[in-house]
Amino acid sequence: MVDVQFRFRDDEVVTDPAVTVDAFAEQTNATAVRIEPGDDARELLPQLDRIALVEVNFPAWTDGRGYSSARVLREAGYTGEIRAVGDVVIDMLSHLKRCGFDAFAPEHPLNPDDAQAAFDRWDNVYQATADGRRPIWALRHES
Amino acid sequence: MYKYDQYDQQMVDTRVEEFRDQVRRRLSGELTEEQFRPLRLQNGLYLQLHAYMLRVAVPYGTLSSQQMRMLGDIADKYDRGYGHFTTRQNIQYNWIKLEDTPDILADLATVEMHAIQTSGNCIRNISSDQYAGAAADEIIDPRPYAELLRQWSSFHPEFLTLPRKFKIAVIASETDRAAMKLHDIGIKMVRNDAGEIGAQFYVGGGMGRTPMIGPMIREFVPLDHLITYSEACLRVYNRYGRRDNKYKARIKILVHELGKEEYTRQVEEEFEHLLSQGIEPPIAELKRIMGFFQDPPFETGLSDDLDLSDPDFRLWVDRNCETHKTPGYIIATVSLKPVGGIPGDASADQIRLMADLGKEYSFDEMRVTHAQNIVFPHVKKADLYALWQKLDAAGLGTANLDTVGDIIACPGLDYCSLANARSIPVAQKISERFATQERQDALGEMKLKISGCINACGHHHAGHIGILGVDRKGVENYQLLLGGSEGADTSLGQITGPGFSEDGIVDAVEKVTEVYLREKEGEERFLDTYRRLGMAPFKEALYG
Amino acid sequence: MKILTGNDLKSGAVTWWTGEGWSLSVDDAVDVGDESANIIAREEAAQRVFAAYVIDGERTDKGVRPAHIKDRVRALGPTVRPDLTLKPSDPDALNWVV
Numbered sequence: 060m061v062d063v064q065f066r067f068r069d070d071e072v073v074t075d076p077a078v079t080v081d082a083f084a085e086q087t088n089a090t091a092v093r094i095e096p097g098d099d100a101r102e103l104l105p106q107l108d109r110i111a112l113v114e115v116n117f118p119a120w121t122d123g124r125g126y127s128s129a130r131v132l133r134e135a136g137y138t139g140e141i142r143a144v145g146d147v148v149i150d151m152l153s154h155l156k157r158c159g160f161d162a163f164a165p166e167h168p169l170n171p172d173d174a175q176a177a178f179d180r181w182d183n184v185y186q187a188t189a190d191g192r193r194p195i196w197a198l199r200h201e202s
Numbered sequence: 203m204y205k206y207d208q209y210d211q212q213m214v215d216t217r218v219e220e221f222r223d224q225v226r227r228r229l230s231g232e233l234t235e236e237q238f239r240p241l242r243l244q245n246g247l248y249l250q251l252h253a254y255m256l257r258v259a260v261p262y263g264t265l266s267s268q269q270m271r272m273l274g275d276i277a278d279k280y281d282r283g284y285g286h287f288t289t290r291q292n293i294q295y296n297w298i299k300l301e302d303t304p305d306i307l308a309d310l311a312t313v314e315m316h317a318i319q320t321s322g323n324c325i326r327n328i329s330s331d332q333y334a335g336a337a338a339d340e341i342i343d344p345r346p347y348a349e350l351l352r353q354w355s356s357f358h359p360e361f362l363t364l365p366r367k368f369k370i371a372v373i374a375s376e377t378d379r380a381a382m383k384l385h386d387i388g389i390k391m392v393r394n395d396a397g398e399i400g401a402q403f404y405v406g407g408g409m410g411r412t413p414m415i416g417p418m419i420r421e422f423v424p425l426d427h428l429i430t431y432s433e434a435c436l437r438v439y440n441r442y443g444r445r446d447n448k449y450k451a452r453i454k455i456l457v458h459e460l461g462k463e464e465y466t467r468q469v470e471e472e473f474e475h476l477l478s479q480g481i482e483p484p485i486a487e488l489k490r491i492m493g494f495f496q497d498p499p500f501e502t503g504l505s506d507d508l509d510l511s512d513p514d515f516r517l518w519v520d521r522n523c524e525t526h527k528t529p530g531y532i533i534a535t536v537s538l539k540p541v542g543g544i545p546g547d548a549s550a551d552q553i554r555l556m557a558d559l560g561k562e563y564s565f566d567e568m569r570v571t572h573a574q575n576i577v578f579p580h581v582k583k584a585d586l587y588a589l590w591q592k593l594d595a596a597g598l599g600t601a602n603l604d605t606v607g608d609i610i611a612c613p614g615l616d617y618c619s620l621a622n623a624r625s626i627p628v629a630q631k632i633s634e635r636f637a638t639q640e641r642q643d644a645l646g647e648m649k650l651k652i653s654g655c656i657n658a659c660g661h662h663h664a665g666h667i668g669i670l671g672v673d674r675k676g677v678e679n680y681q682l683l684l685g686g687s688e689g690a691d692t693s694l695g696q697i698t699g700p701g702f703s704e705d706g707i708v709d710a711v712e713k714v715t716e717v718y719l720r721e722k723e724g725e726e727r728f729l730d731t732y733r734r735l736g737m738a739p740f741k742e743a744l745y746g
Numbered sequence: 747m748k749i750l751t752g753n754d755l756k757s758g759a760v761t762w763w764t765g766e767g768w769s770l771s772v773d774d775a776v777d778v779g780d781e782s783a784n785i786i787a788r789e790e791a792a793q794r795v796f797a798a799y800v801i802d803g804e805r806t807d808k809g810v811r812p813a814h815i816k817d818r819v820r821a822l823g824p825t826v827r828p829d830l831t832l833k834p835s836d837p838d839a840l841n842w843v844v
Contacts, residue, residue, distance in 0.1 A: 096445075099441075120363070121240055121323070121363050122363065122445055123323075123360070123361070123362065123363030123364060123440055124440060124441055124445075126359060126360040126361075126362075126363070126440070127360055127437055127440050127441050130360055134475070134476075134479055148237065149227075150220075150224065150241055153359075154357070154359035154360075154362055155359070157359035158359050158360055170232070173223075173227070173232075176223065180216060180219075180220055181213075181216060181357070182212060182216070183209055183212060183213070184357070185213070185353045185354060185356055185357060185358070186354060186358055186359070186481065187479070187480055187481040188359055188360065188481075194483075195209040195210075195213075195353070196353075196483035196484065196487040197483075198209065199207070199209070199487060199490065200484055200486045200487060200490075228755075229755070229756070229793075231793055235790070235796045235797060249753060249758060249797055251760075251816070251819060251820050252758075252759075252760055252820065252823060252824070253753075253757065253758035253759060253760075254758035282830060296824075297830075298758065299756060299757045299758060300755065300756055300757070300758060301756050301757075544826055544827075615815070615816060615819055616819060616824040616825055616826050616827075617824055619816075621816075624819075624825065624826075626826045627825065627826060630826070676813070676814055676815060677815070678815065678844075
């Protein structure tokens with residue numbers, strides 16, 4: 060298993076092996092699941108309470124389906140770990156985090172300084188997403 | 203015009219620094235070209251036939267004098283003294299150096315401009331009606347909605363790696379001047395029976411190799427759901443758009459394969475879900491943006507009279523000017539299509555002159571049109587003659603809007619690495635062939651559009667006469683299409699038959715116009731005659 | 747003959763493999779035989795070129811001529827702006843492309 064390089068959670072790292080979305084429905088003792096780009100994250104919604112870890116795989120970082128998968132889970136109230144695995148690159152990091160990812164296990168470890176710069180890049184954001192940050196339009200109209 | 207606040211400025215400044223960092227990593231070898239390519243594309247930086255090319259966004263086509271001036275200065279400082287206005291209301295520079303690009307973006311940011319998402323598989327620059335805020339026939343200015351969408355789509359974290367590029371247009375007139383139904387999402391602002399403004403959504407239009415007219419999927423989206431509904435449209439596309447074949451990855455293919463009803467059902471389901479997620483900016487934000495698009499301080503009680511005693515001026519007014527919503531004012535279009543010229547190109551000096559004239563004569567505002575021309579939207583009729591004289595002296599007084607000389611052409615094989623054939627020389631030869639006023643008058647309204655490859659950047663499918671350049675065994679060859687239109691009566695052109703050589707296509711265009719002149723009834727335009735007669739007589743003239 | 751072309755990383759300029767380095771002039775291009783993949787791999791790794799590819803060309807009495815029109819436009823410059831091409835004062839340049 061590839062190491063988790065960045066993690067924004069205080070709880071213990073889940074080490075259970077992740078099973079496929081199809082297998083997860085049948086293996087009622089499984090607690091970790093791996094979503095591939097073609098999987099429908101909504102199939103997991105009835106079973107959220109027994110999931111401790113969701114790995115979302117990016118075989119190629121330019122395939123953005125995993126972003127929607129993460130947001131779908133967060134929007135349904137899932138609070139466990141969502142870990143980006145596979146072809147995770149520096150320039151995706153802040154966007155992944157905005158969509159609800161809170162752990163990152165790139166198959167090729169990233170330069171930690173560049174990664175930190177990427178996580179810290181955007182002081183403000185235009186959209187409301189799964190990370191709970193107040194978007195610019197909210198900041199403009201709070202008083 | 204919209205003005206950035208501290209947040210907007212910070213976003214573009216941050217983007218400049220991000221790109222500077224990406225360029226640094228590329229030059230140091232940390233990033234391979236394969237890794238860098240999607241990143242540079244999301245900043246509008248292409249590798250074209252001769253060099254890097256930078257596409258700068260002109261959001262919904264609106265520019266201030268200061269912004270226009272900067273575009274001219276960039277052409278001189280970093281390029282070879284000219285720029286090319288595109289069919290998506292942007293401007294491109296053809297000779298850019300990678301190491302200069304962060305500085306160019308920094309210069310742009312000083313005038314509230316950027317190149318964010320002008321390429322790549324993400325939501326592109328939002329386009330709009332070039333007469334927005336000035337047109338006599340609009341129900342409301344569409345640009346505040348476009349600006350709301352611009353902010354929503356900028357760095358939207360879920361939608362930066364879509365299956366393919368995504369283009370949105372917003373209009374608010376019955377007359378569609380933005381080819382709205384040929385966009386991934388076309389939005390038409392409408393008024394419902396209760397008198398409320400809302401958005402009509404057309405999804406899945408597009409040109410390219412599989413041209414499609416976007417079907418309407420929702421008649422009325424209330425203003426306080428505009429972003430949420432857009433997000434639902436995008437999420438369904440991001441999840442289910444095809445990624446196995448880039449030629450089938452546009453949303454038009456998804457809508458076509460699922461069927462309009464099923465796509466709409468999925469969007470509505472996602473929309474219902476997203477309504478509870480609090481992603482919609484408050485109406486107060488829309489109102490804030492609308493505050494920037496108030497009318498300029500028009501004078502009242504002005505005369506609508508124009509002294510048309512100068513015949514050249516009269517011709518230009520007839521051809522290039524349009525009714526303004528305010529008495530005493532007029533909308534004037536600068537044609538970037540001089541006879542024998544390169545459609546959409548302007549020199550740095552011409553760009554700066556337009557900047558000065560826009561400030562002096564059009565309340566500091568200009569527009570870029572999808573037909574690659576420049577609009578002065580608010581000209582006092584009393585000033586029009588003086589404006590025209592100054593334009594004409596700089597080679598910008600061509601009177602040919604919407605005539606056979608007003609050709610849309612992509613850069614083609616002279617510049618573009620995707621092209622199969624050159625577009626510009628064909629445009630030049632046609633404009634020379636039909637250069638006389640008599641010929642242009644006889645042909646009347648004519649939309650002639652040329653693409654140098656099947657990607658259709660020159661909108662050939664939507665031309666009354668369309669030309670598509672192809673590669674036939676290493677030799678340029680041109681197919682002719684007839685009957686396309688991009689307006690409210692959107693239709694797709696049909697190919698006449700076998701293609702032509704470069705000179706042959708100019709003759710072919712002449713032949714089909716002769717059929718029109720022979721067969722036209724009453725006030726029919728070329729398009730009307732074609733629609734009435736069908737392809738047969740044109741085919742007969744071409745191949746018979 | 748097989749010739750190699752690519753772009754300069756910093757400027758983006760079109761360049762041609764001369765056997766020793768990269769030249770702006772297609773006339774300096776040499777026949778690489780079946781060595782193209784090795785040269786491209788080495789030169790791209792050293793960041794001396796990017797987006798490199800191999801094409802067919804022929805040596806004529808007027809220099810090296812790429813087989814395909816696209817590469818001839820690349821070699822010369824935009825045919826509609828002779829002033830910006832590599833041969834601004836050569837009236838035959840356009841005929842060479844087409």
